[in-house]
Amino acid sequence: MARAKKNDVLRMYRGFLRVAKAMDEPGSDHHKKMIRRNFENGIDALDKDWQKGYMACQWNFLRRFQKASKRWKENAAARQEKLTNHLDSDKKQQQ
Numbered sequence: 001m002a003r004a005k006k007n008d009v010l011r012m013y014r015g016f017l018r019v020a021k022a023m024d025e026p027g028s029d030h031h032k033k034m035i036r037r038n039f040e041n042g043i044d045a046l047d048k049d050w051q052k053g054y055m056a057c058q059w060n061f062l063r064r065f066q067k068a069s070k071r072w073k074e075n076a077a078a079r080q081e082k083l084t085n086h087l088d089s090d091k092k093q094q095q
Contacts, residue, residue: 015039
């Protein structure tokens with residue numbers, strides 16, 4: 001899964017500095033608007049990557065949790081059965 005890495009964040013920061021510098025320099029408003037829009041689209045793409053990675057982690061955790069809870073239930077049922085068998089054998093010995 002794609003995830004936002006440190007390099008991506010640095011690249012985004014450099015892009016932010018570049019946009020800020022471009023806004024200060026003389027130039028057409030259209031050109032400035034295009035630079036800003038490209039930068040915002042880059043941030044959105046980065047955010048989507050991060051969300052994808054986060055969702056994958058969440059899904060992975062959920063799957064592992066479901067498997068573990070199934071195992072816990074099976075173990076609890078086995079313990080309960082063992083306990084009832086033990087109690088039944090105690091009752092038989094007392095009689």
